[in-house]
Amino acid sequence: MPTLGIDVGASKVRYVIWEGNQALLDEEVKLPAPGREELGRVFQEISQKIKETKVSTVGVGLPGTVEEEMVTYAPNFPTLLEWDFKPELEKLLNAPVRLFNDAKAFVFAEVQAGAAKGKQNVVGLTLGSGLGGGIVFNGALYLGKGTAGEVGHEIVDLPNRREAEDFASAKFFQKFGKSPDELRQLAEDGDQTAKQAFNEFGKNLGTIIANLVNLLDPEVIVLGGGIAGAYDFFIEETKKAAAGLIVNPNRKNIEIKKAALGNSAGAIGAAILAKI
Amino acid sequence: MPTLGIDVGASKVRYVIWEGNQALLDEEVKLPAPGREELGRVFQEISQKIKETKVSTVGVGLPGTVEEEMVTYAPNFPTLLEWDFKPELEKLLNAPVRLFNDAKAFVFAEVQAGAAKGKQNVVGLTLGSGLGGGIVFNGALYLGKGTAGEVGHEIVDLPNRREAEDFASAKFFQKFGKSPDELRQLAEDGDQTAKQAFNEFGKNLGTIIANLVNLLDPEVIVLGGGIAGAYDFFIEETKKAAAGLIVNPNRKNIEIKKAALGNSAGAIGAAILAKI
Structure with missing residues (x-):
């Protein structure tokens, strides 16, 4: 049924x-x-x-x-x-x-039927108005005592108590006075400021991904959410930043994939x- | 045998x-x-x-x-x-x-025979010259593809690329010109600067623990390593800082225990x- x-x-x-x-x-x-x-x-x-x-x-x-x-x-x-x-x-x-x-x-769907199909240890991030996260260990959704996976609320600026969501969600783009969709449109039209915005976003995201790789050592990271639509504008900086911060020399080229099941x-x- | x-x-x-x-x-x-x-x-x-x-x-x-x-x-x-x-x-x-x-x-020993005996999901931290970490999920040591648990290398100051180890290991105490052991001795003698150093250390550690709770939602956090000997001088600030940053209202009083098996x-x- x-x-x-x-x-x-x-x-x-x-x-x-x-x-x-x-x-x-x-x-x-x-x-x-x-x-x-x-x-x-x-x-x-x-x-x-x-x-x-x-x-x-x-x-x-x-x-x-x-x-x-x-x-x-x-x-x-x-x-x-x-x-x-x-x-x-x-x-x-x-x-x-x-x-x-x-x-x-989202991440469980991507492991069962999408970009991370068949993988055992996966971290998924939803890049939207906030930064959501989900963790799959040994093929099963990991919840800890019940609520694990709050990547977006990780403090990544300890002196100022700012969290990952401030650096890698729509919140990051607020300072540009435009939505991520508007900026993507501008970047597609060749606008340099918009391209620079996605570069900076990508670098931030790479740092957050390095943290996840150092801590959880997954096989693959899957990126979903509205901002993942601008993947091509930020992924290069993301991979570069992550490689610079991942401790294990064998993990520097961690596989990062765009979600396959869309909305x-x-x-x-x-x-x-x-x-x- | x-x-x-x-x-x-x-x-x-x-x-x-x-x-x-x-x-x-x-x-x-x-x-x-x-x-x-x-x-x-x-x-x-x-x-x-x-x-x-x-x-x-x-x-x-x-x-x-x-x-x-x-x-x-x-x-x-x-x-x-x-x-x-x-x-x-x-x-x-x-x-x-x-x-x-x-x-x-260390963390596996504490789960098998020490402070976290019988717990299924545990994060252990060694507070020493560096900040080491180990994760136990469902009673087994979690290694990801092989090397998970590098808590100390988590970036917690993204704008300056500084890592958790800079905030919550012996490295943090370098600015005081004394070793953690010397500072603990001074704190025991009532020295206010030394006490303040441990308060600040405790606050940093609380932030790192909140990150781990938000991400992994374990049952208990176990603290070992040389600096854990000064537990009484920092734990109050640690618990306060963690409670202020843990997202889930039911997890704010996460159990934090000192390692039981010593050296x-x-x-x-x-x-x-x-x-x-």
């Missing part, structure tokens, strides 16, 4: 019907605001769209910390803390619902995780 | 005969210099001391990166890169020899690892 995977973002919700390692349906719905009513309407819409399909279980990826099926931290989507939607969604879809962190769902990775990962 | 564990440090070598989860013998030999001749003489001395005991296997903990039974990085003990002593030691002790990183041997942990860990 197929599984339903739903990936809830701050401005859109993606959902897939997943069976036999492929998506039978893959749709996106706009979310006008990250509010309770708006999200409720999207869930209604999804239930209507899939009502002909009987699903065995539902996995939901969420932009926040998920612990024992509860959202415990969601600064960019506070509705998720205030509204325990799981029982309502179970009734609506007539199937058990399980909740996951979106970045962890569907989070929904696919939630669908797969829900079955495990 | 018992196992021999040897922990090679820059100025001393510790060795234990380990059987039935206890040390039948636990000795230390001074190493006048980290050179090939000096270490060769110490190995001779050990072989003489244990010649009445038949050991099944020998584990050696080394201050460097060990990968596939080879030392690949040892900035504080270059002899280890230049001299492949394993075959000589096997002949001398008439038993197979296996090589490990000393900090990883023998590295040798015990090497002995246990050699049997696995």
Whole structure:
């Protein structure tokens, strides 16, 4: 029986019907605001769209910390803390619902069916409005006591208590007064300032990747999220910076790959995780 | 049959005969210099001391990166890169020899028989001339592709490319013109500058621990190495700084424990690892 995977973002919700390692349906719905009513309407819409399909279980990826099926931290989507939607969604879809962190769902999907397929030890990063992370050890999602993988909140500027997210997410680009998408457009048109912005971003990301390689020594790093669309503009600096900081001489050319499942990775990962 | 564990440090070598989860013998030999001749003489001395005991296997903990039974990085003990002593030691002790990183041997010993006994997910830190680290996941030593756990080389000051070791090892105390031992003595005598030095060290260490908790969410952090002797002078600031930076509200009071096996942990860990 197929599984339903739903990936809830701050401005859109993606959902897939997943069976036999492929998506039978893959749709996106706009979310006008990250509010309770708006999200409720999207869930209604999804239930209507899939009502002909009987699903065995539902996995939901969420932009926040998920612990024992509860959202415990969601600064960019506070509705998720205030509204325990799981029982309502179970009734609506007539199937058990399980909740996951979106970045962890993303990396698990990439290991199961994407850029890191078949790898045992993988770190995935989502480069978006924040910096999300997920860790796979021995082929399984690693959660520690429940919430491991918060790469974005690593302090990488100890004297000023600034975290990785300030250096390698959309937050980094704020000083340029433009969004990462706008800057990518400019870089494609040959704008030097925009290119320089991505160079600097790439260098920062390389440092964060070196930290992860020195600490976790994975086989591959997978990059997803909106900013990964500008991969070609930053990856060279990323690889150079990482190589300069990775301690082990045999790991300096760590494999860094762009995510393969695109915008569907989070929904696919939630669908797969829900079955495990 | 018992196992021999040897922990090679820059100025001393510790060795234990380990059987039935206890040390039948636990000795230390001074190493006048980290050179090939000096270490060769110490190995001779050990072989003489244990010649009445038949050991099944020998584990050696080394201050460097060990990968596939080879030392690949040892900035504080270059002899280890230049001299492949394993075959000589096997002949001398008439038993197979296996090589490990000393900090990883330390944390594994603390999980098997020390402060973190019975825990499944543990991070251990050795606070000494450098900052060593070891990670245990699901009760097993985690090595990634072979060399995971290099906490000390994590960049925690990205703008200046300074690493964790600069903030939370003997290197941090250099600016005070005294060794950690001298400063601990002064702190015990009530010296305010020395106390302040440990407060600052503690705060730095708390930040590094918060990073590890956010990323790996372990059950407990174990602190060993010479500077852990000054635990009482820094732990309060460490816990306060960590609590302020750990994202998950349920993990703010992460358990931080002082190592229980003292100076023998590295040798015990090497002995246990050699049997696995």
